[in-house]
Amino acid sequence: MKKLVEIKDVCKIYNPGENEVRALNHVSLTIGEGEFVAIIGQSGSGKSTLMNMLGCLDTPTSGKYFLHGQDVSHMTDDEQSDIRNREIGFIFQGFNLIPSLTALENVELPLIYRGVGKKERDRLASAALKSVGLAKRMTHKPNEMSGGQQQRVAIARAIAQAPPILLADEPTGNLDTASTKEIITIIKRLYHEGRTVIIITHDPGIASQAKRIITISDGMIKSDIINPEYKDEI
Amino acid sequence: MGKITEYLKSAIKQIIGNGYRTIMTMLGIVIGIAAVIAVVSLGNGMSAYVKNSLNDLAGNYGIISINTAKTAERFTRDDMEKIEEVLPNIKGVSPNLSAYGNVKGRKKTVSTSINGGSPALEYSYSNGIVKGSYFTQQQVDSGSRVCVMLLDDAKELFGTEDAIGFDVDITVWGKTSTYTIVGLRDHMNDMYQFLMAGQDYSAQIEVPYTALGADYDIGTENFEQLVLFDEQDTLAESVERAKDVVANAHNLRGSSALTAQSMADFSDQLDQILGYASKFLILVSVISLIVGGIGVMNIMLVSVTERTREIGIRKSIGASTGAIMTQFLAEAAILTFLGGIVGIILGILAAYVICSAIGFDVIITPTSVVGAAVFSVMIGLFFGIYPARKAATMKPIDALRL
Incomplete structure (x- = not known):
């Protein structure tokens, strides 16, 4: 398996000094291409900080982060934006859609920043929305849709540009049971289509869906196991 | 892109x-x-x-003055002729005599300011003659007792604007003479009305300077001021040249006894303000x-x-x-x-x-x-x-x- 993500001895310290908080304490982690990983931990365990590192949304205080073997931990702001655009599809707990834009426009957004032409953009965005079952909702704005539908729009946005990594931060945290099932099914399908999926969650029920489970606590990795209960089915 | x-x-x-x-x-x-x-x-x-x-009201004129404290020289009729010879394109030169008194018409008597000058005085206001005509050089030379006033004045004195040929009695310093109206000027503009608002009515009468001098004992051979009328754009230059002409005639070159002012100077100041x-x-x-x-x-x-x-x-x-x-x-x-x-x-x-x-x-x-x-x-x-x-x-x- 080829290395996709490699974190080496990463620390993240907030408020350096007497009251410093070590959100990540010498964490090292490798994730290969095509893996399905769940990172589980209690609130305050450092899992969100880890997710921000993995998603190039934040820079480590020390240590290195290699993506495709390239050091991305000390890139400029614009270079990191470019990496996020090309390499990572985000699925957030709060959906993070832009309220003034329609579903289609929201999905098109990363393609605009990549410089994809109007026609191609429309094609990719519609295809992505169709694949999450929202072909009929393209012109709806986020506030005209249910939570589950909004999260599906967010997933469509994450996959429209076909990034190698899908990074999902508590993707079902704001959803009811039915929607949760729906979203998990879609995420699993995306894994089966060949994407690397990383889910960050505090919910063991969600984590148990993944093939590999990493447990994090107090900014350190406590365990890293292959899920014995994993069922390779959708 | x-x-x-x-x-x-x-x-x-x-x-x-x-x-x-x-x-x-x-x-x-x-x-x-x-x-x-x-x-x-x-x-x-x-x-x-x-x-x-202001241009409407004042017309375009310049004034050349002689400072009587600095020299015994005075302007003469010859000076006017010389200026008109050297500057044939100007509208004219006139002495600037004035007097204040009363004028009596058929209807009533009002106070008046009287200006005596040559026919060029016609240009001292921009509101032209609308009835009759201005007095002529001939009338000036012969000292005719003719006068020009405003339509408003005629109305005030006679109750009618058709006053050409009517006589008025002008009294200045206790002496009275009878003048015949030969011309009437148009009404003054808003600015004049504005400036005159609240003052007692005063008639505005123009007469040949020769008649004015003879009737009220004002010298008509020597003058302290000459008024020059010209188009606005050449006025300043004409006034300067006229000043040179009289300076040469009276040997006052380089002396401060002669001063010249034109509307152009006034306009510049106004522009600035x-x-x-x-x-x-x-x-x-x-x-x-x-x-x-x-x-x-x-x-x-x-x-x-x-x-x-x-x-x-x-x-x-x-x-x-x-x-x-x-x-x-x-x-x-x-x-x-x-x-x-x-x-x-x-x-x-x-x-x-x-x-x-x-x-x-x-x-x-x-x-x-x-x-x-x-x-x-x-x-x-x-x-x-x-x-x-x-x-x-x-x-x-x-x-x-x-």
């Missing part, structure tokens, strides 16, 4: 999508620009009005434009804060600093540009309404319109940069957390 179009599109979408905010932002710029245009137009209208009125007034008004309106600009900056700042989350989302899915900057700058520029256009239209309308109401000519200079528009876009860009930078350089994680 394609990206820039997209950023512009999303800026326009934001502007339309936030109608209320858009209007509030534009209001400052609109009022600022409208004020600049209206005020500049008002200032120009005022200058033009004051200048035209009106210029200060206009500059002050422009300053006031530019301040309002700057205040408008600060309003735009505030709204942009608020809008950035309000949309921090959106900025975070955009950055997390790959927007570069430049992309966010472009979007916010485009928003600011479009807002101020639209505001500029609305402001120009309102400003021109306001200029028309105000100037027409007061009675000024509506003078809208392209400089003020273009200047105000360019200034508004500059303000938009300038005040747009700070909030745009603030938005664009935010860390995505900080922006998302809010």
